Amino acid sequence: xxxxxxxxxxxRIDFCYWKHVGIxxxxxxxxxxxxKMPKGEFESIEGIDHLRIIDAGETMRFVKIEQGETxxxxxxMDIEKVRRVIERRP
Numbered sequence: 001x002x003x004x005x006x007x008x009x010x011x012r013i014d015f016c017y018w019k020h021v022g023i024x025x026x027x028x029x030x031x032x033x034x035x036k037m038p039k040g041e042f043e044s045i046e047g048i049d050h051l052r053i054i055d056a057g058e059t060m061r062f063v064k065i066e067q068g069e070t071x072x073x074x075x076x077m078d079i080e081k082v083r084r085v086i087e088r089r090p
Contacts, residue, residue, distance in 0.1 A: 001054075021070055033058075034052065043055060
């Protein structure tokens with residue numbers, strides 16, 4: 001899981017990669033454990049909170065979904081972009 005494509009396209013760009021759609025479900029026990037975990041190395045580098053769980057040696061399950069339109073919201077500018085898209089929809 002990364003904010004950049006894996007593998008990173010340094011030599012070529014003609015490859016297929018997957019995009020992470022962040023819908024997270026945690027049990028109460030895992031949420032309590034997560035709240036006590038220190039921020040790990042990969043979370044510090046990428047800024048992705050899910051990586052704290054992986055850094056702690058826990059496992060995560062990912063489910064592949066069919067292709068669909070997604071909008072990323074990582075910055076205040078992204079929020080404005082999403083608002084404009086929503087306003088244009090019928």
